[in-house]
Amino acid sequence: MKRNFDVDSFVHKMATNCKICEIKDFKEDEVITTFLMRRNQFCILLDGEAQLITYDKDGNKKILYYYRKNDIFGEALFKIYMDRELFVLAKKKCRILFYPYDSAENCTEDCLYHIDVLRNLPDLILHSIAEQNFRIILLTKKSVRDKLLAYFNMLSIENSSKTFELPFSLTDLADYLMIERTAMMRELKRLKDEEIIKKTNSQITLLTKI
Amino acid sequence: MKRNFDVDSFVHKMATNCKICEIKDFKEDEVITTFLMRRNQFCILLDGEAQLITYDKDGNKKILYYYRKNDIFGEALFKIYMDRELFVLAKKKCRILFYPYDSAENCTEDCLYHIDVLRNLPDLILHSIAEQNFRIILLTKKSVRDKLLAYFNMLSIENSSKTFELPFSLTDLADYLMIERTAMMRELKRLKDEEIIKKTNSQITLLTKI
DNA sequence: CGTTAACTGTTGCTATAGCAACAAAACTGT
């Protein structure tokens, strides 16, 4: 979506002027936040990469989300009765802005920055929703093939080119699309054999109109 | 999530005082909006039921979302390059509030209601995100059984009771969970046989701790 | 620079989900 305000200057203003916000740094593999208790805050990923992790009933680690720059997350965005513990893990060094939601609600005329934050926040959130909606559309595709092609198609449009780099490793891609890695490899092979895609390392080229 | 403001009074204020908003009524099966062009508006469902529809590559109708009272939708919440046409269809008589997003952005001190709207909108949006996150968690469950049990578990907690009514018909439930109806029926039968659930008409009782 | 760890790639087997086709029951409207 079009983001008609400068996110960087927005988060900077918010961080330097806003009394209720806090910025923290995290090392790789550190836990940024857990969703066990309701803290009524949300978090904005200023820099780095993080994942929302849970464990399924067999104890296997499951990656629910990949968070990147300007992504927003936090327990305020989840239903309270999630069946398993959710937590956000830094995948790389991260800088996080913590925004206490309730304090922002109580903002008065005195705090000009909260007004500004409230004015701009929807844009940030809307961007996340758009990402999420796209993810849901991917997840609702029936087959491994449909998921791969829908994802490649998005990347192709985003890069304005039939050729593009995968932003994930193949292992992570399988996690993101919630498909089994070896089933995905098998399907990639078929797509290559049928000359629907070309793949050299992490570079994909779409050969046919989808 | 806790909604710490009165949604009804909020939308009423917005609708009666805000010059840029519009309220329209729709009959069953009428198209409320299409997502083909970017209108920079979003829509709030004040009353009724609606569905976000698309068609898959085989021409089968696919229900991506069920919208209920206070749900928010609109093309602003989607990436522009959705591969297929999306449109919102009234499932029952609907009353919709259209909120032009860009005009709201240009809100000035003169328009007190826009300030108020901007202050409250995140709450409305956050509620939708929570619903969406829950849906994603459902969709990431591997098996039909896991999806059903996770959904039933949510309903059980929401109703504070092991016994609850299904808010959907079984056909719609299968659509919502994005599973094949007959596969779902088969699994429901197994769950009954294994005495994990009890089912009489649209009433479900969970018999074991999940 | 050599060892370990992570990622990529392949395959056979099996459980599962999806499809087609159908029957019975429960709502519709006239």
Place this chain on the structure above:
DNA sequence: ACAGTTTTGTTGCTATAGCAACAGTTAACG
């Protein structure tokens, strides 16, 4: 009240995805 439509329920067949087990390749690191 009865004809038509939608929903529920059942089953056999088949395509597909997921699992296990493994080998080769690349990246990471002391």
